[in-house]
Amino acid sequence: MNRLWQNWTAEEDLELTQRAARHEGKAAIAAAMGRGVGSVTYRLKELGLTTQLWTAAEEEFLRQNYGAMPSREIARRLNRPKGSVKQHARKIGLYSGRRFTDEQIAMIRELWPTHTGKQVAEMLPGRKRNWQSIARMAAALGLRKIANHASQTLASIQELHAQGLPDREIAQRLGLDREQVKHIRVARLKLPTNPDLDARRRSIASQRKTLGIKSSGELRALAYRRFAVENGWPPDLRAREVQILNVLADRGVPMTRLELAAAIGMRTDRVGCNHSLALLIDGGRDGTYTASLLRQGYLARVRRAARVEGKGKGKSRDLYFLGPVAITILEERACQQQQAETAS
Numbered sequence: 001m002n003r004l005w006q007n008w009t010a011e012e013d014l015e016l017t018q019r020a021a022r023h024e025g026k027a028a029i030a031a032a033m034g035r036g037v038g039s040v041t042y043r044l045k046e047l048g049l050t051t052q053l054w055t056a057a058e059e060e061f062l063r064q065n066y067g068a069m070p071s072r073e074i075a076r077r078l079n080r081p082k083g084s085v086k087q088h089a090r091k092i093g094l095y096s097g098r099r100f101t102d103e104q105i106a107m108i109r110e111l112w113p114t115h116t117g118k119q120v121a122e123m124l125p126g127r128k129r130n131w132q133s134i135a136r137m138a139a140a141l142g143l144r145k146i147a148n149h150a151s152q153t154l155a156s157i158q159e160l161h162a163q164g165l166p167d168r169e170i171a172q173r174l175g176l177d178r179e180q181v182k183h184i185r186v187a188r189l190k191l192p193t194n195p196d197l198d199a200r201r202r203s204i205a206s207q208r209k210t211l212g213i214k215s216s217g218e219l220r221a222l223a224y225r226r227f228a229v230e231n232g233w234p235p236d237l238r239a240r241e242v243q244i245l246n247v248l249a250d251r252g253v254p255m256t257r258l259e260l261a262a263a264i265g266m267r268t269d270r271v272g273c274n275h276s277l278a279l280l281i282d283g284g285r286d287g288t289y290t291a292s293l294l295r296q297g298y299l300a301r302v303r304r305a306a307r308v309e310g311k312g313k314g315k316s317r318d319l320y321f322l323g324p325v326a327i328t329i330l331e332e333r334a335c336q337q338q339q340a341e342t343a344s
Contacts, residue, residue: 008043016040020049048083062089095153100137101126112138117264135179144187157184158191166196232333239299240264240282240289245298245326254302254319290320297325 010017012033019029026044030037031050044050054062058078065074066089075082076275099293100108104124111120117138119129124134153174160170167185185191204219209282213219225235228242243264248255251263257279261268270278280289300323321329
C-alpha cells in the first residue's frame, strides 16, 4: 500500500539518498519503498536529490563553472536541483570559492608560525576570512607557532598566571592577542590553564536561560533529580544519597560510615570538634546523608556492631544497610525488568 501522505522517517531518507546515488528510477524506488511516485518525486526535490545520470557535457560545464558561478545558476542552466549540483561537485573533487585557494594555503604556511590568527586574516589575499577558520586550517596543516617573545613578556605572563588570571584577562592587561598568550603559556612556560570564571558564569547563565531556570540552585536541583531518576531512585534524593544507596545495593553487605564515605569519594580525614571523624556531612539543615536516609526509611542500622578486632573505645562502629523503603524500590525495579525481558 502506498503511503503517499505519511511523513518520511530518517531511515527512509537515508535509503532514498542511497538509491538516488545509484540512479535507480523513481518508479523502482517507489515500488521498493512502498511509496507513491509523486511522494518520491516530492521528497527527492525537498532533499535536493536527483536520480538522473550526469552526461559528459554536464560534468564538463560543472568543472568549468563551479566556484566561479553561483550553484543556483548552474542548477538553473542544467535543470537540476541545487543540492544535486553540490553533491556531484564534491563527488568529482570540486570545491567552491569558500574553500581556501592554493595561494591562501601557501601564505598560511608562511605566516602562521610567526603571526597571530587576526594578523594572518588581515594579510590573506582574496575573500575575507575570520581568524577561527584560519586557525582550523593551520591545525589541519599541522602548523605550529614559533615562540619568539621578549623575556619581559614571558615574565609578565608568568606573574599574571600565578595570580590565577585566565588567558583572556592576561591578554587584555598586556595588550596581546588571547591566542598569543595561550601559545606562550603552553609552548614556552608549560603552565596549566587557569579557569575562566567569567566565561563559566556566562555558560551557566546561558544554560539556565535555555532550560527556563531562574537560578543556579534550581539548575543544581534539576541535575540532582535527573541523576536520581537515571539511577532508579526517587527524584527528591540528593546525589550523595543516591551514591550511598547504589553502593549498598551493589555490595549487598552492611557498611560503616567510614566505608561509605570512602566508597563514594568523600573525605575521610576530617575531624570534628569532639575529635571524632566528621563523615558524610552535607552542611545543610538535614544533617549527615546517613541521618537523612535513616529518617526517610531508606537506611537501617545496627548500633555499635563489632567490626574491628579488639576491645575498647573506637573498636566498634554503627553498621548501615538498606531499609524497607529502599528494598521495596529495588524489588519493584527487578519486577519491572523481569516483565520487560518476558515481553521482549
